[in-house]
Amino acid sequence: MNNLKKSFLKAFVGLSFLVSMGCAVVNIPTPHGMTDGPDSGASAEKVLSFFDSIPYREDGAINKAGDFTLFADQQARFDTSGLNCSGFTVAASRYFFKRDYVLNDVMIDRLADSGPDAENGEDWDFGYDVILNLTEGMDRKVMLPFGKNADISSSNGMTLRGFDLHDLKAWTDVISKMKKGSVYLFSMSKPVSFKNYKLLHYHVGVIVPDGEGHVWLCHATHKAGVNKVDITSLENLKRVVDANPDSKLGKRMILIVEAPLK
Numbered sequence: 001m002n003n004l005k006k007s008f009l010k011a012f013v014g015l016s017f018l019v020s021m022g023c024a025v026v027n028i029p030t031p032h033g034m035t036d037g038p039d040s041g042a043s044a045e046k047v048l049s050f051f052d053s054i055p056y057r058e059d060g061a062i063n064k065a066g067d068f069t070l071f072a073d074q075q076a077r078f079d080t081s082g083l084n085c086s087g088f089t090v091a092a093s094r095y096f097f098k099r100d101y102v103l104n105d106v107m108i109d110r111l112a113d114s115g116p117d118a119e120n121g122e123d124w125d126f127g128y129d130v131i132l133n134l135t136e137g138m139d140r141k142v143m144l145p146f147g148k149n150a151d152i153s154s155s156n157g158m159t160l161r162g163f164d165l166h167d168l169k170a171w172t173d174v175i176s177k178m179k180k181g182s183v184y185l186f187s188m189s190k191p192v193s194f195k196n197y198k199l200l201h202y203h204v205g206v207i208v209p210d211g212e213g214h215v216w217l218c219h220a221t222h223k224a225g226v227n228k229v230d231i232t233s234l235e236n237l238k239r240v241v242d243a244n245p246d247s248k249l250g251k252r253m254i255l256i257v258e259a260p261l262k
Helices: 003-021 044-051 085-097 126-134 168-176 234-242
Strands: 060-062 068-070 182-194 197-209 215-221 225-230 253-260
Touching: 044 085, 044 197, 044 215, 060 085, 085 126, 085 182, 085 197, 085 215, 126 182, 126 197, 126 253, 168 234, 225 234
Parallel strands: none
Antiparallel strands: 060 068, 182 197, 182 253, 197 215, 215 225
């Protein structure tokens, strides 16, 4: 893709979010079948507690009306709750950022490089697109260890993958820079080799410091549904890391993006 087209698409994504969100007060509906949804002043920790223990549903999401549905079939409706990792991240981000995201906006292929005929496979960078679409227009930055930095605007899902998921020293450095008042969205990526796929941004979630010494990593997993763990504990952090082993194809990486809570 030429640079002019890339620049246009990036500008279009940003403009779309700014126009759709505006400055209006946003009322986030409590998901259907659930009660006592977070109010407009709820802390990020309360948002995590609200979604904690929701069962895992393949492709599961919540639309802006509060219906449990699917990303790929948004006409589907479910009487029971269920979210996948992206569905949870979108649902929680509505409260974090006071934006009632439309699912299709969150799924925008930012660089037009992961459509049905994409060279590297359809949706290979889905997680990358999700966390950047959710934080579009915000004062955001990439969290990297040891004084490193990265520019989102000149990057893509291949070139911007964050740091080695299994590097505990890097984790310690990054966690030490996390602060209450911000939320941290992440996308894990791994090298793969099937069909024309070389890399997948395969898993997303959120990290929330609570100001009391805890840093909560919260995500939806197949076995545990939506769950959170305090990653200031090395033992807890290692459990998350060890559940995502490297392979002979290469290392798994984690991209973490900081954005301010609203």
